[in-house]
Amino acid sequence: MYVCNPSTPPQFLTRLTGVIFDCDGVLVDSRDANRMYYNLIREGLGMLPITPEEEAYVHMHSVTECLARIIPAQRLAEADVVRDNLNYEDIFPYIYLEDGLVEFLELLAGRGIRMAVHTNRTNTTERLLRHFEIDRFFAPVVNAGSLKRPKPDPEGVHYILNAWGLPTETVAYIGDSALDERSAAAAGVTFWSYKNPALAAAMFVPDFDTLRSCLAGIAAALPGRTAEEPDLS
Structure with missing residues (x-):
């Protein structure tokens, strides 16, 4: 190379x-912002923050793939509600x-x-x-x-x-x-x-x-x- x-x-x-x-x-x-975004979703569901392995994954994949990876399937609808109430532009200062x-x-x-x-x-x-x-x-x-x-x-x-x-x-x-x-x-x-x-x-x-x-x-x-x-x- x-x-x-x-x-x-x-x-x-x-x-x-x-x-x-x-x-x-x-x-x-945007690594800090991505971690914050997905941790806010997990926090809204009463879950622990994402792991380092999950952080690496969410940095590369689409939001649909990321949520499927870090949220239990039976709680994805709840995660969508939490996500809809987040203002992503509040995270811009961390990008x-x-x-x-x-x-x-x-x-x-x-x-x-x-x-x-x-x-x-x-x-x-x-x-x-x-x-x-x-x-x-x-x-x-x-x-x-x-x-x-x-x-x-x-x-x-x-x-x-x-x-x-x-x-x-x-x-x-x-x-x-x-x-x-x-x-x-x-x-x-x-x-x-x-x-x-x-x-x-x-x-x-x-x-x-x-x-x-x-x-x-x-x-x-x-x-x-x-x-x-x-x-x-």
Whole structure:
């Protein structure tokens, strides 16, 4: 796996026309907020907080899958009532944009590179993007509520590619989980792992500042590429 490095930018960046972003763990750091949200639901049912294993699960999966995992089947209707009485926007102060994200999005926009979101969130995605004033960068925004089959199924990636009319070989998917990895692989698009070196990816991205520098320097660096520099085709 190639580690994103501005001194040896991959040739693939010269062909990049679209970037698909996961939301939680990529656009935003929402682990504390997710834990709080599901603990509030459990608290409303008189249950104990979620375990570390459950916390890892709810960070990646759709709300339907998460509730089925952490709430007994016979109490799911009660959980829906509790959930309906929660104001998710009260949790926004516990969600943080990833460092360097806005600058990276602005660079992509300036180069005419399309951007989309593919997330296992449901109806909170658009509100979250508007809250951070980054909704203008993304079209389409695909969430679990708009799909028959959420990640890791490739349905969402195929929807985005069809909306864009772009070939798979010019699009990259940035994610931080095995669900993202599998979704990208099933759709045939290049996968970049964000802050998770354990995933099978064409490129590991440690942060958006590094990725922005890599993309910004591609035009100047490519004429001097050596045979050893990565292609990531």
